[in-house]
Amino acid sequence: MKLSWFKKGTIYQIYPRSFNDSNNDGIGDLRGIIEKLDYLEHLNIDILWLSPIFSSPNDDNGYDISDYCSIMPEFGTMDDFDELLRETHKRGMRLILDLVANHCSDEHMWFEEAKKSKDNPYRDYFHWRKPSADGGPPNNWKSFFGGSAWEYDSASGEYYLHLFTKKQPDLNWKNPKVRKEIFDAMRFWLDKGVDGFRMDVIPLISKREGYPNAPDVGFRKIIEDVYANGPNLHEYLREMNDKVISQYDAFSLAEGVGIDHNNAGLYIDYDRKELDMLYHFDILECTIVNGKFEEASPFDLINMKNIFKKWRDAVHQKGWLANAMGNHDFARMVSRFGNDKEYWAASSKMLLIMQATQNGTLNIYQGDEIGMTNIVLESIDEVKDVQSLNFYNENIENEKYSKQLALEMINREGRDNARTPMQWNDEINGGFSMHDPWLKANPNYDKINVELQQNDPNSILNFYRNLLKIRKQYDAFVFGDFEELEYNNPSLYVYKKVFGGEQIMVLLNFSNITNTCTIQEEINTAIVLINNYDTLTADQKSINLEPYQGVVLKLKNKA
Numbered sequence: 001m002k003l004s005w006f007k008k009g010t011i012y013q014i015y016p017r018s019f020n021d022s023n024n025d026g027i028g029d030l031r032g033i034i035e036k037l038d039y040l041e042h043l044n045i046d047i048l049w050l051s052p053i054f055s056s057p058n059d060d061n062g063y064d065i066s067d068y069c070s071i072m073p074e075f076g077t078m079d080d081f082d083e084l085l086r087e088t089h090k091r092g093m094r095l096i097l098d099l100v101a102n103h104c105s106d107e108h109m110w111f112e113e114a115k116k117s118k119d120n121p122y123r124d125y126f127h128w129r130k131p132s133a134d135g136g137p138p139n140n141w142k143s144f145f146g147g148s149a150w151e152y153d154s155a156s157g158e159y160y161l162h163l164f165t166k167k168q169p170d171l172n173w174k175n176p177k178v179r180k181e182i183f184d185a186m187r188f189w190l191d192k193g194v195d196g197f198r199m200d201v202i203p204l205i206s207k208r209e210g211y212p213n214a215p216d217v218g219f220r221k222i223i224e225d226v227y228a229n230g231p232n233l234h235e236y237l238r239e240m241n242d243k244v245i246s247q248y249d250a251f252s253l254a255e256g257v258g259i260d261h262n263n264a265g266l267y268i269d270y271d272r273k274e275l276d277m278l279y280h281f282d283i284l285e286c287t288i289v290n291g292k293f294e295e296a297s298p299f300d301l302i303n304m305k306n307i308f309k310k311w312r313d314a315v316h317q318k319g320w321l322a323n324a325m326g327n328h329d330f331a332r333m334v335s336r337f338g339n340d341k342e343y344w345a346a347s348s349k350m351l352l353i354m355q356a357t358q359n360g361t362l363n364i365y366q367g368d369e370i371g372m373t374n375i376v377l378e379s380i381d382e383v384k385d386v387q388s389l390n391f392y393n394e395n396i397e398n399e400k401y402s403k404q405l406a407l408e409m410i411n412r413e414g415r416d417n418a419r420t421p422m423q424w425n426d427e428i429n430g431g432f433s434m435h436d437p438w439l440k441a442n443p444n445y446d447k448i449n450v451e452l453q454q455n456d457p458n459s460i461l462n463f464y465r466n467l468l469k470i471r472k473q474y475d476a477f478v479f480g481d482f483e484e485l486e487y488n489n490p491s492l493y494v495y496k497k498v499f500g501g502e503q504i505m506v507l508l509n510f511s512n513i514t515n516t517c518t519i520q521e522e523i524n525t526a527i528v529l530i531n532n533y534d535t536l537t538a539d540q541k542s543i544n545l546e547p548y549q550g551v552v553l554k555l556k557n558k559a
């Protein structure tokens with residue numbers, strides 16, 4: 001198996017804008033990250049993933065890059081970056097960057113040139129189409145962030161494609177020059193020593209021939225069938241791996257938008273030599289039916305078990321996954337899947353136990369290690385995310401929702417929930433910055449912050465630290481074969497994992513009440529490796545699990 005250093009590792013995603021502000025201008029920055037490297041090392045993190053740090057007009061907070069080989073001035077300088085990389089490596093951690101290669105910014109030189117004329121050498125870096133017969137957009141494709149995916153350019157009388165905002169024109173990967181530009185940019189960072197890339201919306205880079213209309217099915221299905229998994233995609237990924245990634249001691253982590261368990265193998269099977277791992281959307285979106293801010297379904301544990309199982313079966317022994325329950329695009333993990341009120345600490349810890357005992361690389365998001373929760377934004381002026389703002393404007397204009405309801409929906413599902421400043425202590429703005437931050441801090445920083453939890457042996461933070469360490473000592477956590485118990489139980493998630501002779505048992509209670517789990521195992525010889533409560537009540541045949549209790553037992557080795 002190639003590069004197993006990343007398999008047992010834990011990836012910690014940093015959203016630099018919201019992590020730590022070293023110069024008090026309200027925006028997190030690279031020196032702010034350097035200041036916290038000891039914190040991350042102490043937390044037992046192995047790999048840092050930085051959301052985009054490249055020059056960008058920030059229409060989508062850096063996911064609209066205007067220069068792939070420079071640092072966003074608000075974040076610092078190239079010297080700061082070099083120091084950050086050096087200091088990360090010095091502590092035995094690795095660093096990966098966020099490669100946004102499906103689109104760039106409309107302020108990138110390539111697009112500014114392309115707009116100048118139809119015969120400009122950069123024109124073919126993008127997707128241009130004539131208007132349809134009625135003068136409207138060339139097809140019915142919708143942007144991920146609302147409205148048509150086509151923007152009219154009056155100078156040339158043509159439309160360009162943007163699957164995200166109109167300031168994020170899609171790059172034309174069919175053009176070999178575009179591929180070369182991206183590969184060169186990747187080499188620029190790899191030559192500096194970065195350890196790989198998280199690849200933003202990488203399944204979208206190859207477009208359907210002739211740009212056919214999308215059928216009238218839900219948006220998720222449209223993503224799968226029309227936007228993602230295009231005809232030349234795998235050829236591009238192989239080329240990227242062959243020419244770039246495989247030439248370095250580096251790995252790729254794909255954002256698996258539009259990938260399901262049936263076609264995942266095409267991306268990550270070892271023998272395909274395309275991507276090293278992906279995180280899929282089935283868990284992240286298990287309460288989202290078609291798209292954000294549309295119909296939502298209640299959390300259903302059996303459904304979640306099914307999702308884990310079908311993915312596990314699909315990739316077992318053939319490829320590798322990353323496990324994430326949250327990131328900068330979703331509301332906070334504990335607010336969505338746990339109970340952020342009376343069982344806030346227990347459920348935060350239990351969710352970590354679940355992720356950390358699924359096969360794959362563990363991928364955690366900044367702030368989840370202290371149980372950061374969703375925020376209530378009081379008015380639309382406090383909302384900063386372009387996805388939420390577009391949703392609001394579109395639906396107020398067409399009178400689909402009242403202002404109040406639209407804001408409630410944003411507060412429930414919007415991306416700003418995950419982007420509020422990291423809560424370091426109980427000082428102003430949670431110690432993130434002395435200046436008003438770009439997005440307001442969650443007022444609960446007086447109760448939820450790093451400093452408080454560092455000093456509390458029972459805190460979520462210390463639980464993470466301990467669990468991340470133990471996870472590395474038992475291969476069954478990361479590589480074990482699964483045997484499920486209580487499969488049809490809607491409140492308990494219970495499984496045994498076996499690797500070599502080593503056996504562990506994981507018991508999780510996804511509910512506000514105590515539940516009893518009947519087990520056949522001889523548990524009187526078991527050792528408690530992890531427990532998010534101080535006590536565990538059990539007899540020969542059963543275990544009582546308190547609300548959101550999570551336990552990992554080490555069973556006697558198999559002969």
Ligand code: TEU
Pocket residue numbers: 060063064100144164200201255257292328329330387415
């Ligand atoms: O996200 C891609 C993506 O599919 C998101 O639109 C996601 O589905 C959505 O936020 C959930 O409602 C990536 C980045 O992670 C995101 O931050 C960027 O805005 C997007 O690509 C465009 O680069």
Ligand code: CA
Pocket residue numbers: 021022023024025026027028029074
């Ligand atoms: Ca700053």
